[in-house]
Amino acid sequence: MANDDASNNDLAYADTLWKSADTLRGQVDAAEYKHVVLGLLFLKYISDSFEARREELQVELEKDGIGGPQLESLLENRRSTTAADRNASGVLPVS
Numbered sequence: 001m002a003n004d005d006a007s008n009n010d011l012a013y014a015d016t017l018w019k020s021a022d023t024l025r026g027q028v029d030a031a032e033y034k035h036v037v038l039g040l041l042f043l044k045y046i047s048d049s050f051e052a053r054r055e056e057l058q059v060e061l062e063k064d065g066i067g068g069p070q071l072e073s074l075l076e077n078r079r080s081t082t083a084a085d086r087n088a089s090g091v092l093p094v095s
Contacts, residue, residue, distance in 0.1 A: 025033050054075055061071055 021037075028036075058071065058075060061067075061074060066074065
């Protein structure tokens with residue numbers, strides 16, 4: 001029963017989002033609007049991927065006994081988080 005309620009809430013939420021997006025689209029042709037939507041979907045995918053990887057790294061670092069401010073510092077270091085990343089340093093310029 002609780003699963004049905006969650007499913008109904010998700011459908012209601014999706015319906016609300018769809019109506020909001022349609023309102024925001026206004027007079028923009030659907031063929032042009034798809035570029036905006038595809039960009040937003042890509043950003044959502046990347047955001048979810050980074051969050052999942054951050055959680056994996058947090059578990060790995062905690063297993064190694066790293067915690068507190070050092071853990072947060074390592075998780076927020078966007079320049080290099082794995083050995084593979086360090087081996088690739090210098091491949092792309094970092095500004």
